[in-house]
Amino acid sequence: MNMSERMPPADVFVTSASLWPPAKIGRADGPALGRSDFLHQIGIRNSHQAWPDSSIRKHAVMNRLKLALRVLFDGSFAAAVQTLGTTEETQKAPARIAAPVAPPKPARSEAIALLETLQREARLVDFIKEPIDTYTDTQIGAAVREIHRDCGTVFERLFAIRPILLETEGSQVEIAADCDAGRIRLTGNVTGERPPRGKLMHHGWEAQHCELPEWTGSDGAANVLAPAEVEV
DSSP states (O other): OOHHHHSOOGGGSOSSSOOOSGGGSSOTTSOOOOHHHHHHHTTOOOGGGOOSSHHHHHHHHHHHHHHHHHHHHOHHHHHHHHHHHHHHHHHHSOOOOOOOOOOOOOOOOHHHHHHHHHHHHHOHHHHHHSOOTTSOHHHHHHHHHHHHHHHHHHHHHHTOEEESOOSOTTSEEEOOTTOOTTTOOOOSSOOSSOOSEEEOSOOOEEESOOOOOOOOSOGGGTTOSSOOOOOO
């Protein structure tokens, strides 16, 4: 076998003294090569594509050694190799699918939610909107008793309303120097220095919690207190 038969194919050789960038690698008359073609030419192939001749395998080993040494001693060359690998991996990575965004919940005023509950469970709106001029006091009293009971049940469930002060109305109570004006409002003669005691005129109310029902209807029905009923 003569020398020309033992030489590797022309596309194995690097046609420039520089191993990088890829534009310098490949056939002298061929196009620039990317990373995969570059590794192919210096002998890094799949195991089932082994070189057919020992001299070619030696040549590939030498090319790999040259590349490794240049990566070690040439910082810009090493950065270019790393950038090319990162770019190809990024291009091959599957695109992330954005998680579906849930549609916004329909908005409803809490006041409307409360009125709708009082109407549904105590028929309060029906009573307020009903003209009562033609009814006797006895008839009105009977209706109010039922509405009073049902409204009390709704308030207890939704708010658990309790007195702010537990003393009996009309009794003397102490007034703390740092009392919250939002919880205790002073009436009467409030000029000058705050007195340490006063007469309880109203014990006040406060909610222990607020558990209004969550609205799940449409935007068009957000202000409905009671839907119209049509019998068919």
